[in-house]
Amino acid sequence: MYDQEELHAVLARRVLASAGPQAATTPVGHPTARATAGPSTADSSDANRSTPTEPTLAELAGLAAAAAERNGVAAVAVLRRFDPASFVGSAAGLALGLAPEVGAGWYAAFTRTVFLYGNPANLAERFHFDHVAPDGSVAWCAPRQLDRLSTLRRLLPLVNGVTQVDVPAEVSVRIPLRPDSPDPVAGGRVRTVEVATGGVSLAEYLVHVNHLVAEAVLGGLVGYGDTLQVRHVPRLGRGSHELLRVQVDGAQPVRLRAYAGLVGTPVGAAI
Amino acid sequence: MTTPEPARRRVLIAPVTVTPTKPLTLSHLKALLWADATYKATAQVADTTFRYSHTTYDVTMQTLGFWAYLDRVHGDVDYDAYSEEEIGQLYVDYQADARRGQRADWAALRPYARAVDDTGWVHPCSERLLRIWTRQYRRLGMYDPGLLQAQPPGMGLEEVVQVLAERGLCLDTRRDGGPVYLDTTAYGQPLRRIVTADGQPNYLACALRELVPLVKGYDEVVLGHDPELTPDYIQLATVLGALGARTVRVAVGRVPVDGVIRSARHGDWRGKTVGALLDAHAGGAAGVGPDSSLALRLGLRLYFIATLGKGQQQSFRPDLLAQCVGRAGRLLERDRVPLDDAQAAELFGRYAVGGGLSVDPYRVTSALLSRHRTVPVHEIAERALS
Numbered sequence: 001m002y003d004q005e006e007l008h009a010v011l012a013r014r015v016l017a018s019a020g021p022q023a024a025t026t027p028v029g030h031p032t033a034r035a036t037a038g039p040s041t042a043d044s045s046d047a048n049r050s051t052p053t054e055p056t057l058a059e060l061a062g063l064a065a066a067a068a069e070r071n072g073v074a075a076v077a078v079l080r081r082f083d084p085a086s087f088v089g090s091a092a093g094l095a096l097g098l099a100p101e102v103g104a105g106w107y108a109a110f111t112r113t114v115f116l117y118g119n120p121a122n123l124a125e126r127f128h129f130d131h132v133a134p135d136g137s138v139a140w141c142a143p144r145q146l147d148r149l150s151t152l153r154r155l156l157p158l159v160n161g162v163t164q165v166d167v168p169a170e171v172s173v174r175i176p177l178r179p180d181s182p183d184p185v186a187g188g189r190v191r192t193v194e195v196a197t198g199g200v201s202l203a204e205y206l207v208h209v210n211h212l213v214a215e216a217v218l219g220g221l222v223g224y225g226d227t228l229q230v231r232h233v234p235r236l237g238r239g240s241h242e243l244l245r246v247q248v249d250g251a252q253p254v255r256l257r258a259y260a261g262l263v264g265t266p267v268g269a270a271i
Numbered sequence: 272m273t274t275p276e277p278a279r280r281r282v283l284i285a286p287v288t289v290t291p292t293k294p295l296t297l298s299h300l301k302a303l304l305w306a307d308a309t310y311k312a313t314a315q316v317a318d319t320t321f322r323y324s325h326t327t328y329d330v331t332m333q334t335l336g337f338w339a340y341l342d343r344v345h346g347d348v349d350y351d352a353y354s355e356e357e358i359g360q361l362y363v364d365y366q367a368d369a370r371r372g373q374r375a376d377w378a379a380l381r382p383y384a385r386a387v388d389d390t391g392w393v394h395p396c397s398e399r400l401l402r403i404w405t406r407q408y409r410r411l412g413m414y415d416p417g418l419l420q421a422q423p424p425g426m427g428l429e430e431v432v433q434v435l436a437e438r439g440l441c442l443d444t445r446r447d448g449g450p451v452y453l454d455t456t457a458y459g460q461p462l463r464r465i466v467t468a469d470g471q472p473n474y475l476a477c478a479l480r481e482l483v484p485l486v487k488g489y490d491e492v493v494l495g496h497d498p499e500l501t502p503d504y505i506q507l508a509t510v511l512g513a514l515g516a517r518t519v520r521v522a523v524g525r526v527p528v529d530g531v532i533r534s535a536r537h538g539d540w541r542g543k544t545v546g547a548l549l550d551a552h553a554g555g556a557a558g559v560g561p562d563s564s565l566a567l568r569l570g571l572r573l574y575f576i577a578t579l580g581k582g583q584q585q586s587f588r589p590d591l592l593a594q595c596v597g598r599a600g601r602l603l604e605r606d607r608v609p610l611d612d613a614q615a616a617e618l619f620g621r622y623a624v625g626g627g628l629s630v631d632p633y634r635v636t637s638a639l640l641s642r643h644r645t646v647p648v649h650e651i652a653e654r655a656l657s
Contacts, residue, residue: 082447117449119442122457155461161468163448202447 002238007256008054011246015060018108019067057248057256064110071109076141076149077210078118078129079159082202083137084209088193088230089173090133091210094140095217096175096224097131103218106143111214114149115206116156127152158203165197165205167232178224188225191216192263194241198234199251200259208259212245216262219243236261282317282628284310285482286495287474288328291397292337293362293535294355295404295545297587298525300411301575305523306495307413308572308632311655313493315612315619317628320489321414324422325401326391327481331474335380335387338394340365343375350399355546358400363538377471391421403546410549412568412657425484428472434483440510441465451476455509463506475503479510486516491628498522498583519624524583526575532583543587551589552596566603568657569639570596577636599652602639608647615654618647630655 055063075094079087095103106112120132120139129139141149175188193216195209209230216222221242242264249257286306289299310321328334341348341361350358368374386392393401401418408415426434432451435441442452442462451466453475465476472480486492492511496504501522508518525532533539552567574595579585610618622634635655638646 079444080442081444117442117444117452117462118456119439119454122439122454125457126459155456155459157452157462157464159449161448163468166447202449 001235002244002258004256007246007258008057010244011057011256012054012060014110014246015055015064015067018071018110019063057254061248068109068112071105072146073105073109073143074112074114074146074149075106075143076114076116076152077206078116078120078123078139078141078152078156079137079206080117080119080121080139081137082206083133083135084167084230084232085171085173086133086135086137087206088171088209088213088228089175090131090138090140091213092175092217092222092226092228093133094131094142095214096178098142098218102143107215107218109143111211111218112143113207113210113214114153115159115203116152117159118152118156123152123155159206160203162201165200165202167195167197167205170229170231172227172229174227175222175224181224188223188227190227190229191222193228193230193260194236194239194263195230195232195260196234196236196258197232201250204250204259208245208247212243212260212262216243221262221264239263279318280490280628281488282313282319283322283485283489283492284313284319284495284629285322285478285485285492287478287497287500288323288325290328290331290334291325291393291400291404292334293359294400294540295407296526296533296535296540297528297543297545297548298532300545300548300571301526301579302495302497302523303413304411304572304575305521305632308576308635308655309493309495309521309629310414312619312622312630312632312635313628315615315654316623316630317490321416322481322485323416324424324481325393325397325418326387326422327424328474328477329387329393329397330384330472331477332374332380332471333474334397335383336369336375337362337365338383338396339375339380340368340373341394341396344368348396350396353396353399355400355403355544356541358396359535359538359540359544361396363536366536377467377469380471388423388427391423393421407545407549411545411571412565424477424480426480428466428476428480431476431480431483432466435479435510438513440513444468445470453479453506453510455506455513458509460506460509463503475507478507482507482511483514486511486514490517491519492516493519493521493629495521495523498524517627519627519629521581521624523581524579526579527583527586530586565652565657566600567596569603569652570599572632572656573599573636573640576632577640580633598640602648603652605645605648607649610647610650610654615650618651619655632656 098106120129120136130142132139193212195205197205213222222228236258239261240263241261243262244258245260246256246258249255284306286302289295310319313319405415405418408418432441432443436443440454442454445451445468448468450464450468452462453465454462456462463475466472494504494508504520508520511518528543574592578591578595619630619635622630622638624631635651638644639648639651
């Protein structure tokens with residue numbers, strides 16, 4: 001299990017990647033962006049650790065809120081029913097289809113996404129969706145200014161509620177090949193995603209998993225043709241996580257928790 | 272050889288019901304008289320059904336919460352000894368209790384909901400009110416749509432959710448821990464929650480259980496409701512329209528007292544109930560001869576329908592009501608004009624709503640008050656306004 005100092009360092013690096021002085025010039029995919037990964041091995045440098053000079057949790061929250069406000073964009077997911085494989089696959093599909101500048105703006109806004117209940121089929125005539133899951137269970141609008149989402153927000157309620165998310169221990173989804181791929185059966189990588197589900201509601205699950213998958217795509221760690229194996233575990237253990245989603249613990253707001261991780265070579269090692 | 276007469280067309284009148292938890296107020300009376308006149312006038316031109324089932328709506332929180340409160344706080348009580356005002360006070364107490372956070376959760380109400388669904392069970396307190404209302408209906412000359420009968424809706428909750436979901440008119444997220452929504456987003460209307468995540472239906476879910484299986488058999492469906500329910504009833508009409516029904520919505524405004532529209536849950540009905548009104552006019556209309564009770568009934572309709580209209584701007588005016596009763600007495604002094612059914616159909620058909628089938632009671636009552644036309648008062652009153 002990660003300790004609080006490690007989690008704090010991961011969160012601080014991610015927030016500063018958007019809110020720090022270098023944020024405006026750091027392209028997505030740059031090694032700085034990948035520093036969202038946790039210091040998950042013993043040889044993590046001291047620079048990765050939380051130090052007395054690092055921002056406090058409250059300061060990070062303030063920086064993140066300000067950065068999100070400054071980059072006031074959000075994507076929208078309209079959820080007809082929850083299917084974890086479809087959700088993960090289509091979250092990746094949306095991120096892969098974004099123009100680089102749109103992706104960079106979304107990254108700077110912490111891949112903020114509004115999750116709404118709705119039936120995409122009923123909305124298709126009135127709204128354009130940029131990505132729709134093949135089974136129609138979820139449809140996505142690419143990131144845009146929040147005020148352009150008001151009509152959808154007026155029609156559809158937020159996904160909320162406190163019911164524990166109910167998912168199988170493991171699901172697997174293959175991200176389709178690039179639409180213009182010359183080789184229709186070209187193989188991709190197999191990547192493993194670990195997701196903490198203990199005490200996690202559906203709304204929280206959607207936020208954390210989407211965030212991890214989107215940032216993995218925007219950082220070039222997941223691409224067309226890759227297969228994502230999603231492992232659901234009550235709690236994430238210390239592992240080789242190339243990318244780690246850290247947030248305030250919903251059950252204990254004074255603590256941080258690792259909610260999802262992309263398993264792979266940890267940051268600091270050769271990539 | 273004779274040409275067979277075309278089959279009479281069918282109309283369903285389905286107003287929102289008054290929950291049997293408090294005395295009938297003047298606002299209730301206006302809506303009830305409006306629905307009654309719509310039913311009787313429309314029955315002159317079409318085969319008309321009046322659907323008004325307490326059973327359908329007794330499973331809502333408003334009623335079940337009150338029943339559970341009575342049993343929790345008062346236990347076994349002989350409600351037959353209670354007046355409707357005393358029962359109304361119990362309801363006021365319940366609302367105050369609920370505002371203090373004492374509202375029962377759905378799990379505690381499930382046994383009540385099940386009894387209503389399975390057998391049409393009514394709590395003795397509400398049964399007492401319904402018996403009082405039955406007598407008041409008789410004095411008012413209103414059609415009793417079965418106040419004391421169990422009239423379960425034609426579909427169960429799960430069945431109607433399934434039927435609507437299959438047509439994309441409903442979004443059921445219960446499997447994911449969410450609620451059930453009515454989905455008319457294709458028509459630009461917001462998702463509307465009709466069942467909570469823990470399974471509690473609201474009145475709109477109840478209306479759907481009742482109306483979805485019914486509407487196919489009718490050429491027109493008239494939905495009567497309070498103005499504050501308009502957004503919900505627009506969605507209800509949209510759903511029924513998507514299922515093939517032609518709907519007419521009628522929002523009948525409330526009756527302010529001294530400029531204020533009062534809610535029954537605060538007990539502001541005291542002295543302004545239907546029972547008090549009837550007692551004040553006991554014996555019918557004074558000085559108008561043998562038709563005095565008919566004059567009272569007609570006068571009530573001339574006041575609550577023609578004078579107040581659909582809106583809710585005018586406060587209750589006992590003096591205007593008395594004038595209407597007197598006017599009704601004088602109208603009934605006119606000579607009778609024989610009117611057979613075909614002539615009645617032609618006459619009432621002139622007052623249909625917007626080229627449809629159902630008859631607008633405002634136009635009928637207003638015609639009686641017109642100084643420029645002579646209409647067969649007795650025949651209209653006896654067929655539709657008494």
